[in-house]
Amino acid sequence: MRRPTIVDIARAAGVSKGAVSYALNGRPGVSEPTRRRILEIAAELGWAPSSAARALSDGRAGAIGLVVDRPAQVLGSEPFFMRLIAGIQSALAGGPTALLLQVSDDATAEIATYRRWYAERRVDGVLLVDLRVADPRITTVAELGLPAVVIGGPDDTGALSCVWSDDDAAMRAVVDHLAGLGHRRIARVAGPAEFVHTRARSAAFHGAAADLGLDGAQVAHADYSGEEGARLTRELLAAPEPPTALIFDNDLMAVAALGVAQDMGVQVPDRLSIVAWDDSPLCRTLRPALTAVRRDVVDYGEQAARLLLRLVDGGPPARLAASAFELVPRGSTGPFHPAG
Amino acid sequence: MRRPTIVDIARAAGVSKGAVSYALNGRPGVSEPTRRRILEIAAELGWAPSSAARALSDGRAGAIGLVVDRPAQVLGSEPFFMRLIAGIQSALAGGPTALLLQVSDDATAEIATYRRWYAERRVDGVLLVDLRVADPRITTVAELGLPAVVIGGPDDTGALSCVWSDDDAAMRAVVDHLAGLGHRRIARVAGPAEFVHTRARSAAFHGAAADLGLDGAQVAHADYSGEEGARLTRELLAAPEPPTALIFDNDLMAVAALGVAQDMGVQVPDRLSIVAWDDSPLCRTLRPALTAVRRDVVDYGEQAARLLLRLVDGGPPARLAASAFELVPRGSTGPFHPAG
DNA sequence: CCGGAGTACAAAACCGGTTCACCGCAGTAC
DNA sequence: GTACTGCGGTGAACCGGTTTTGTACTCCGG
Numbered sequence: 001m002r003r004p005t006i007v008d009i010a011r012a013a014g015v016s017k018g019a020v021s022y023a024l025n026g027r028p029g030v031s032e033p034t035r036r037r038i039l040e041i042a043a044e045l046g047w048a049p050s051s052a053a054r055a056l057s058d059g060r061a062g063a064i065g066l067v068v069d070r071p072a073q074v075l076g077s078e079p080f081f082m083r084l085i086a087g088i089q090s091a092l093a094g095g096p097t098a099l100l101l102q103v104s105d106d107a108t109a110e111i112a113t114y115r116r117w118y119a120e121r122r123v124d125g126v127l128l129v130d131l132r133v134a135d136p137r138i139t140t141v142a143e144l145g146l147p148a149v150v151i152g153g154p155d156d157t158g159a160l161s162c163v164w165s166d167d168d169a170a171m172r173a174v175v176d177h178l179a180g181l182g183h184r185r186i187a188r189v190a191g192p193a194e195f196v197h198t199r200a201r202s203a204a205f206h207g208a209a210a211d212l213g214l215d216g217a218q219v220a221h222a223d224y225s226g227e228e229g230a231r232l233t234r235e236l237l238a239a240p241e242p243p244t245a246l247i248f249d250n251d252l253m254a255v256a257a258l259g260v261a262q263d264m265g266v267q268v269p270d271r272l273s274i275v276a277w278d279d280s281p282l283c284r285t286l287r288p289a290l291t292a293v294r295r296d297v298v299d300y301g302e303q304a305a306r307l308l309l310r311l312v313d314g315g316p317p318a319r320l321a322a323s324a325f326e327l328v329p330r331g332s333t334g335p336f337h338p339a340g
Numbered sequence: 341m342r343r344p345t346i347v348d349i350a351r352a353a354g355v356s357k358g359a360v361s362y363a364l365n366g367r368p369g370v371s372e373p374t375r376r377r378i379l380e381i382a383a384e385l386g387w388a389p390s391s392a393a394r395a396l397s398d399g400r401a402g403a404i405g406l407v408v409d410r411p412a413q414v415l416g417s418e419p420f421f422m423r424l425i426a427g428i429q430s431a432l433a434g435g436p437t438a439l440l441l442q443v444s445d446d447a448t449a450e451i452a453t454y455r456r457w458y459a460e461r462r463v464d465g466v467l468l469v470d471l472r473v474a475d476p477r478i479t480t481v482a483e484l485g486l487p488a489v490v491i492g493g494p495d496d497t498g499a500l501s502c503v504w505s506d507d508d509a510a511m512r513a514v515v516d517h518l519a520g521l522g523h524r525r526i527a528r529v530a531g532p533a534e535f536v537h538t539r540a541r542s543a544a545f546h547g548a549a550a551d552l553g554l555d556g557a558q559v560a561h562a563d564y565s566g567e568e569g570a571r572l573t574r575e576l577l578a579a580p581e582p583p584t585a586l587i588f589d590n591d592l593m594a595v596a597a598l599g600v601a602q603d604m605g606v607q608v609p610d611r612l613s614i615v616a617w618d619d620s621p622l623c624r625t626l627r628p629a630l631t632a633v634r635r636d637v638v639d640y641g642e643q644a645a646r647l648l649l650r651l652v653d654g655g656p657p658a659r660l661a662a663s664a665f666e667l668v669p670r671g672s673t674g675p676f677h678p679a680g
Numbered sequence: 681c682c683g684g685a686g687t688a689c690a691a692a693a694c695c696g697g698t699t700c701a702c703c704g705c706a707g708t709a710c
Numbered sequence: 711g712t713a714c715t716g717c718g719g720t721g722a723a724c725c726g727g728t729t730t731t732g733t734a735c736t737c738c739g740g
Binding site for chain 2: 003046047048049050051052053055056061063072073075076077078079080081082083085086087089098099100101102103104116118119120121122225226227229230252255256258259262263280281282284285286287297298
């Protein structure tokens, strides 16, 4: 049962290859009856265009690429990526474009992947996630002329298109929320400082704290692991004047903090408030449930993929703001009660 | 800066296309000096073979496909998939094969994806995950003659190759562990019954319980969400003679159980022991830390991808046992202490 | 000195599509 | 009646590789 080609269709219909191609692509050049006959035969034979042949002929790969550069361990516990991918898919669904995924282990390999994909004409464009400060990927894709959309930004993206989420506004909402509950000493346990979104949030954090006249605002950097989250929480709480509220860059570190607080006999939320970044089923499920900053990650990915498709199609570059963050207050935040 | 083709190389070297192809592929047909010259020029020009042209010519797509068919929400909170993908990647790393990923929302769409990938010659083979009872994918890929490796099994895989993990032995280890701590009434909160691995674990669970003469063994099915995990835990614990140990099919439901137990004033592990399936950073991080069943998921994916590559290369079908499960006892399991 | 084998390459066919150039024919304008 | 136009198609070139076939030349034995 060989896979049929347009030659098979042409033979069956008694026309030339070219006519079949016109008919199948809905272009002028064949009469209506002929077109119908060809389409019928194609359907009957179960024909689908060879992606390789089409790619070779029209110079389109029919695929976009995404490289995710985080350790496998971390990836597993970050709901963000899978939801992002689901969103990308929904933008691609039904269309002729597929998603090429690469999970990398270091930034150099990631760059090499982009170069290889470009050289092999495997992708028509790429999505860049986890933007770093002075990210070499920016210059690489620009140099190659490879269409790209940064998921993140809008700073430090060079001239590239991007879809960004307003971390600044979200962070201000969080700090407002905590300050409104009476907190004055707030600490942030962030991801690696090399990520642009980490810096953006830290800047927003300091800005909001300054605006509100909060004195004890401090930032500590971790690697998103529970271990480091626990360690930093312990250190912060052991200080002479410990913070009364902590803002974490992911849910896992917040979970670790919950455990540390329990070990140290610090009641949450009465003696310590906790906020997680990016809401997740886990945040909802924990006791106390975690106050979290939610955004529509699926939509985020969908918008990025859509923009990339337009870009590949020759559309103009753009810098889109994705749907806004939303603060979801839950049991892990509350007024500070010194006496427990 | 056009991407160089072998014609460019041929012109620069003053030889024919054919000679360049021979040289680049290390086949006889060109002299050593000529080969060296060609390779040098190719390197200098930064040449890489067009995947489309190669695919068209040798009938290989240079890619394998994976369809994951779970709701985006669930996917995000299951560390399994990302780690599996990381493993697949490490088998593909350095080679000429890429990974095509599809996140689907229903089984019908998944089947359609396989058919389309086959018809478009987009992939050389596929990986099947989350095997279902009487899974239509099995017959589909068999009918198409599309090389496939089932990640799961070894039952219900038809004639397909598979890489499986010994859920039976793992479950027996868990039940032994709990029985050794004195537990007699054990319940299992499982994933959907349509998954083969769910059934396998349930069968093993009942088998182990029977072997040990445990009377109160029961299984309840959920959808992996915290909500259902919480609901079923509440129901189970509200029974006249509630189980003293619960085994969950993922970590999120176990987290929910922890919360419910806390709400009901049931101490873990003194009055209730909890076991999670597939260890995760979350299990380590929680207080109490969750006793869990660990397996090397990255290796699992790597083995599956390797087997598929061999299959695509004409290798014989195989049914491989992946690296074994390991029970990791932590604070969530212990002897039953009626008096707290 | 000739036939046969082997070497090192050239030339062309092929994979399965798209697209361009051309062509016969009917209808129409003049 | 002729020239022009548009329609509906054919045939071939082309995309960038691989593979097959063909060929010029060298080396060797007899």
